[in-house]
Amino acid sequence: MKGNQMLRIDKVYQTLCELWTNKSIKELHVIQGTTALEVANTLGISRANASLELNKLVRDGRAIKLTTYPVRFLPKETVEVLLDRELSGITELETIADLDAARQADEPIADSYLSNSKNPFDQIIGHQSSLKQVISQAKAAVYYPPSGLHMLLLGQTGTGKTFFAEKTYEYSRYEGLLKEDAPFKSFNCADYYNNPQLLMSQLFGYAKGAFTGADHDHEGLVEKADGGVLLLDEVHRLPPEGQEMLFYFIDNGTFNRLGENGVKRHSKVLIICATTENPDSALLKTFVRRIPMTIQIPSLSERPIEERVALTQFLFAQEAKRIKKTMRISIDVINALVHATTSGNVGQLKSLVQLVCAQAFLKSIHRFDEVDIDICNLPDDIREDWVSSRDNLARAMVISKYVDVVTVIHPEAVAVTPEASTDYNIYDALDKKLVVLENEGLSHSLIKKTMMRELQLYLKKYVKNYDSTSNLLNFVDKAIVDFVNQLKEIAEAEMRVKFDRRFTYFFAMHIDAYFSRGEKVNLLVAQEIENLKKEHPLEYQVAERFRVEISKVFHHELPDVEVAYLAMLLGNMDTESLDQKIGILVAAHGNSTATSMVNVVTDLLGVAQIDSLDMPLSMSPQQMFEEVVEKVKKLDLGKGVLLLVDMGSLSMIEPKLIKASGVEVKIISNVTTVMVLDAVRKTNYTDRTLVNVYDSVKRDFLASVRAQKTSKGKPKAILSICTTGSGTAKKIEVLLNDIIDRATDEDVRVLTVSALKIKEEIPKVLENYQVLASVGTKNPNLEAPFISLERLIEGSGGNMLHQILSEGEVTEVENQSQNFVIRDLCEDMLEAHLVYLNPKLILDFLLNWTDAVQQACQMNFQNTTLIKLIIHSAFAFERVIKENPLRYEDTPSAASLECLPLVASTLSTIENGLNLSLSEGEKMFISEILVEAISVS
DSSP, X not given: OOTTOOOHHHHHHHHHHHHTTTOOHHHHHHHOOEEHHHHHHHHTOOHHHHHHHHHHHHHTTSEEEXXXXXXXXXXXXXXHHHHTSOOTTOOEESSTTHHHHTGGGGSOHHHHHHOSOOOGGGGSTTTTTTTHHHHHHHHHHHHSTTTOOOEEEEOOTTSSHHHHHHHHHXXXXXXXXXXXXXXXEEEEGGGGTTOHHXXXXXXXXXXXXXXXXXXXXXXXXXXXXXXXXXXXXXXXXXXXXHHHHHHHHHHHSEEOOBTOOSOOEEOOOEEEEEESSOHHXXXXXXXXXXXXXXXXXXXXXXXXXXHHHHHHHHHHHHHHHHHTSEEEEEHHHHHHHHHHOSTTHXXXXXXXXXXXXXXXXXXXXXXXXXXXXXXXXXXXXXXXXXXXXXXXXXXXXXXXXXXXXXXXXXXXXXOOOHHHHHSOOHHHHHHHHXXXXXXXXXXXXXXXXXXXXXXXXXXXXXXXXXXTTGGGGGTSXXXXXXXXXXXXXXXXXXXXXXXXXXXXXXXXXXXXXXXHHOSOOOOSOHHHHHHHXXXXXXXXXXXXXHHHHHHHHHOOOOOHHHHHHHHHHHHTSOEEETTOOOEEXXXXXXXXXXXXXXXXXXXXXXXXXXXXXXXOTTSOHHHHHHHHHHHHHHHOSSSOEEEXXXXXXXXXXXXXHHHHHOSOEEEEOSOOHXXXXXXXXXXXXXXXXXXXHHHHHHHHHHHHHOOOOOOTTSOEEEEEEESSOHHHHHHHHHHHHHHHHHHOSSOEEEEEEEGGGHHHHHHHHHHHOEEEEEEESSOOOOSSOEEEHHHHHHSHHHHHHHHHHOSSOOOSOHHHHHHHHHHHHHHHHHHHHOSSSOHHHHHHHHHHHHHHHHHHHTOOOOHHHHHHHHHHHHHHHHHHHHTOOOOOOSOOOHHHHHHHHHHHHHHHHHHHHHTOOOOHHHHHHHHXXXXXXXXXX
């Protein structure tokens, strides 16, 4: 290229800037931007080429796209000068008016949340939206002459009542209503609710000799808070006499210490009370009347989605500052957290974010600059709920208005909050621990275990772990919930069963109701109680043990009738017996192949929950399937069935078999007698889940056939062999590194070797590395397994490599290992050719769609088929925007017409989410691809 020539993209950018030179802010709001056609006409190029370059400029961060119709573009640098503000992070808007709403995103991330204003209320997320009325009430209260109005904050646990009280105090100092050194005292009335005298002494103080142990005068919180603010949290726990003393103080400004007579003390305090209860039923009416300002703090679920997303980002930003690494957070994580956090509110959300960050940090501890946070880092129950939710796509569409597919937070851009700066920093501690352990020369696995133990100690001490019983705390006191969890452990040990979370719900609410109502009318006659003892002796014995524990903890003797009710409740609880075993079915072609293997195993290991199915070559596939279904049903004892088969084709029936039998099933192919022995041993002598056993048996089998070079001390490597250009080699390297990252924490390197220089380079590699496998276009004929490039792309090669690497714990299921190969292969093509659609977002939607299609067909398609479906469908949606859909002019086959409703129903979610409708012709083309895939499978 000659020096005076410009690239087309630079010409497009220069033209866009020139079109917006000397424009006013008013013109910016009226015109909204420049279309691709206007740029094309100015430069004399095609609209398609202009659109292609403009979209590249958007991805490069040099232009802003406005998703109007038609789509318009603005030069970012010119607009920044026009508005006199930075627009970092903003690449796409619906209208220019959104710039005001998106102002948070163009500033350092914490500044956008906390606002540049020094007004404490302006630093609260939602101060102009859901909390606007609440803040207005608080301002009115503190300004009310002469000394402000006392306040009662109402709201669920974790909504931020304490935080709001602190901000109210800070605002009063900011406005000069309180002195700069005015005190802020906080007291939780629940801490002493079992001891009213001690509670009162903490509030009002006590005189020397007021009670045993009172050997000196003690100043109470009312006295210490003089001239400032006193927060009384869980004020409904304040006994009636305490409420009376408090409203006397409110009326007169005077009080007495406990045990003090004839002395009137004075204090000027603004009182803020907080409660989760209905004040009309939990507090004296005379007390409530003296708190004129009642403020209802909205729950997290009542706040708009953009606030919940902003809160989540803010909490991640604080963790990024503490970690001191750049965070890359998947939109799926934010989606899952925002919708998982309901009853626990902001407090629960904070704990979840800390938990997720701690887990992700540990996995990324050897990476110096970044921490990746994805769905794998979520707590199991939240991840399972997210995976199984049908609303994910619709929720993702909503969330995507406020965050990118990946949210990147740089720690240097975060303004740390006072709380975060004083917290114990687990990340620094883990980093220091890592250095010490590495200096001691410990193995990688031992270091990992030690670090995980350190993390668990932190989580127990500093993080309020996600608790599935959090809903229960809205109805039952936490002390009772904790006590019932102890009863659950007792019952499980004595009855040799496992109870689910319903045990905690049922027993906590039953015991709480008993204490609330006192002894109830005896609805059981003595004879019925005796019958219960005979019919359910174990349950009654455990209920008697409960009576003893209740007496110890609550100093209350349960009557016989209550013991009987507890026994009845135990008898009606669903349990999972510890004696249940996983069933094993061995199925093999031939007249006696399966039976022979099972006979050998039972002779060696004795009785087991195992059966065989011999399948003569004359047996039809349908007959074989029906017999498998019947045997699986008989073998299932509640923990599922492991199916060991001789041919890979049988492994494809897993989804269909699960649906037909209603039993959880896992299938392993290439069965051998050794494999059956291993499976029976693991199910008989260890208490594992079906998935655990499946992973373990499969891993051990793969280990037995691996031909790895036993060269201890050498670094491990995978060879990438390529005969084509460096671009292909680079792509293979990216794919392999993705698989390595997901399969193992070990340091496994990817070494690229030219197929033309195998003879020269392989000996050097073998001398210095332990080669686990080779991948590429030519087999180097090593002892280690070779995976062809075709098998890697098709999917089976990726699965095989994943299993070779994961000698320890298997961290991903097979479909997931396929998904990231598909993603890598599709992403570049979509990035290069999609003009209007967000490539990453449409790829996420279509990956979910192909999963739904496979599930509906009860089949697993090859990666080549999935790639074809994704690429074709993405371009189909792009053609809708371009108003240039494909026309289907052939006569459709019966099979294509039969598949068409499936295509239409599964695509409807994406159509609704994108507000785009595919034509019947486009759907018919997709249906043909699907028919071809089904016939091949």
